Amino acid sequence: MRKTEGFGAALLAWYDTHARVLPWRAQPGENRRADPYHVLLSEVMLQQTTVAVVEKRFPQFLDQFPDLKTLAEAPEADVMAAWAGLGYYRRARSLHACAKALMAQHGGVFPQDEKALKALPGIGDYTSAAISAIAFGEPAVVVDGNIERVVTRVARVTDEMPGAKKLIKGEAAKLMPDARFGDYAQAMMDLGARVCRPKAPDCLLCPVRSYCAVAGSAEAESLPRKAHKRKRKTVQGVMIVLRREDGAVLCEERPADGLFGGMLGLPGGGWDGRAVPEVAATLRDAGGVTHILTHRRLEIDVKTGPTDGSPGDGVWMQPDEARAAMPTLFVKALERALS
Template sequence: MIAEELLPWYDRHARELPWRLSPRQKRANPEILFADPYRVWLSEIMLQQTTVATVKGYYEKFLTSWPTVQDLAKEELDSVLSAWAGLGYYARARNLHKCAKVIAEELGGVFPDTEEALLKLPGVGPYTAAAIAAIAFGRSAVVVDGNVERVIARYYALEDPLPGVKSEMKKFAQKETPIDRAGDYAQAMMDLGATICTPRSPGCVICPIQVVCLARKSGIAEALPKKAPKKEKPTRRAYAYLLLSEKRGALLRRRPEKGLLGGMTEVPTGNWIEQGDAERNPEFEQLAQWAKLDGIVKHTFTHFHFEITVLTTKLSQDLDVVAEAVQGKWAHKSEFAGLALPTVMKKILRHADYM
């Protein structure tokens, strides 16, 4: 089994990560068996679709602001979204806050310790439930992320492309998951995929499981896992309406709670059009005379590209009336750091030289 060779390697070479109880820490504190479930949960939610290097700073910021799940549950959603800004996939932040409330208010601050119970929490899917169960509670749960998929695909030389081969990968991953030290094994597989069994130029010569890796024996390790051709991303277009006041700053508003960038702060925009040119919004057009900035702002989301034409205007009167019409609030540059401004909105403000 993979664990027989991998766990001794992990004991020597495990990455030191702020949310992890490493083998070195366990040796120093043998009475502590598992990592804090709050820290594991917080890190796993942040690590979805995001690199370790990016997450570290956000994780430490969150832990400093909200050391316990009860602290996070008591916080206003706007503050959580503001702290999350720039990390992307903002539904994670909304579910994080919702989940904290469930744990603090309905479960007495205690995390469930089984996959089945964890799956009932907001924002917790099969991978996250398995990771928390294994790492925080020592359950023999099958943890399969992108790193684990790559290791399994190469170890068993699975040549069918993703995503179709995922179910087969899961069966082999289940076969390899040990009963004892399941959490360490899961983290060891992640470390192996992140540091040695990398997507390009894998370090097969120093891999602890190289002797029985079928892809290495066949010389096809770097070609696996294969992926089905990606569909070309569509492009959506929109106008952004940046209202400015010398006294009050920029007029911003909160996006609807549901949907893309839900609950985040935005420069007001018109409809996001996928076919054809962007459409100007009559409701905004009647508020002022607008000047179009040269160039466009480009941003890429998971499923589409986004191109924004920025219109600006300066107002000196009727500021409250306009704010009410737009359902927005005025904010000075000095206040931007405390707002939940996603990256695309920061790009719009920078394009207008207003950030």
């Protein structure tokens, strides 16, 4: 039987010295817990976004929406504009809906237990556990991608992902200490990010090496085992950059459903299920841009030209305004047209 007693203590001793300094965290030794709003915001941002990007964007978002009440009362358009460039825009809508629900149902006070947190919009198993443990010190089993990797190696879980998730959570529960649950969850995250890396794990420097079933072996890098990756589909389409005499470009609010729903974008079609506007055939070809999403590769032809026409359902914006408000894909197309 693999020993687990002492794992948490060894990891926490390492964390006390090596914890990453991140703007949403309470550092070990500060004698306080992180603000639950900060935990929620950081965890939503970190879904499919790197820590380096979130470190920069978290304070910016917080400057605009410093607390739950401010976020809940903000127009959706402002929230979506502040989210531009972070991708996966449904997360921003869910975050906004969650803030509104917390104000309406809980008077702006976060519930502490996982079950009540999971009843809120956009909060699932992982985020509810993270808030419960990190903000409130509850003994919740927190399992993100980094923690999955640590646990699969420590416990030598060889089942393929994502089928192994239930088993991994069970093994993760066995490793937990009797106290400091929030620090422990963050220590596991830091261990996965800094030591137990996906490639070339640094087993010699691992503070819990003696507890790990595959430490120092060639097998370590092969875990967790992933199912065969689905091939990314290539989708082609067109984006249109119409320019007015004063340099303004025509932008539009995208439909609420579908890719980049509700965000500010450029006219076009083909790549998102909408028909390509007829005007595209009359415009100059400005070249193409490529953009990678989770399950598809977008190959976009950019068409551009002058116009003095009515914006219709769109809005005229100066290029700098548009760049600040649009997701990266549209900024790429805009830059191509203006270059």
